[in-house]
Amino acid sequence: MSILITGATGKLGSLIIEQLLQKVPSSQIIACVRHTEKAEHYIKLGIEVRFGDYDQLESIEMAFSGITQLLLISSSHTDDSVRLVQHSNVIAAAKKAGVKQLLYTSFAFPRQGPIPTNHVHRLTEQVIFESGLDYTILRNALYTDFVGVLGLNEAIDSGKFITYPGNWQFNTVTRQDLAIGTAQILTTSGHVNQIYELTAPRPWDFSELSAILSELAGKPVVHREDSSIQNWIYAFLSKIDTVSTSEDLERFMGCPITPLKDSILPFINPVK
Ligand SMILES: NC(=O)c1ccc[n+]([C@@H]2O[C@H](COP(=O)([O-])OP(=O)(O)OC[C@H]3O[C@@H](n4cnc5c(N)ncnc54)[C@H](OP(=O)(O)O)[C@@H]3O)[C@@H](O)[C@H]2O)c1
Incomplete structure (x- = not known):
């Protein structure tokens, strides 16, 4: 039994390995990284580190040798067509190396209908x-x-939390919660050929967020909508499904997800 995690020096990969260490001996975990010098801490913990670059097919074929379960953490490359090639390389290498089960970090509730040519996650799932x-x-x-790009600290300073108009709702979760759920899936049976939607079980909205900002600020932070605000995030948000929810993540975590207030704290400046 061996579990290989790609992107193991990334934020999500590191948190998943931290969780796995609480469930299985370090000798069962293999960290697959493209910069081995960033992974020395894993060696100290008894975790085997293997070099694997999604762009170098031979490197990942070698890295995947003898692996039972492989978690492909989607590439962070900014060009989706490059990401699709990289993911396809990983899938081909996993097949060639005789990996028993491939797990893939896709994106929740992909839109139905014809696959848009740039929808890297649905296309990767198809491969x-x-x-x-x-x-x-x-x-x-x-x-x-x-939330880090929504201007939360400016909202606290001014007492006004301004967002683009719309019935925005968010099924978002923290990486930490995803790591807990993912480690549970990696170390338990019954997940072969399953698709899980790892989202919040209930969406939050901007009124809820402004109430939390008011609480943190110790003064009212009023929510206002303004169609003239310039923020690239709204165009991105309008292209994805942030509304649909699922109980899957909480089921695997075995406890409620992190409350919104705790999840946003890392993005709030300390009170002066
Ligand atoms: N759900 C979301 O809201 C959301 C948001 C942003 C991103 N994502 C996706 O989720 C993934 C994981 O998130 P994260 O926060 O952990 O991102 P991250 O910290 O940027 O980690 C990405 C990992 O992928 C590795 N990687 C990139 N290119 C590679 C290559 N050619 N070969 C091998 N490894 C490669 C990176 O290696 P290095 O450590 O050497 O850089 C890094 O370890 C991202 O890569 C992205 O696809 C999801």
């Missing part, structure tokens, strides 16, 4: 299904971190 490998698709929600 996985066609590969014949046993799979588990982990459709991760948007990270709650996106």
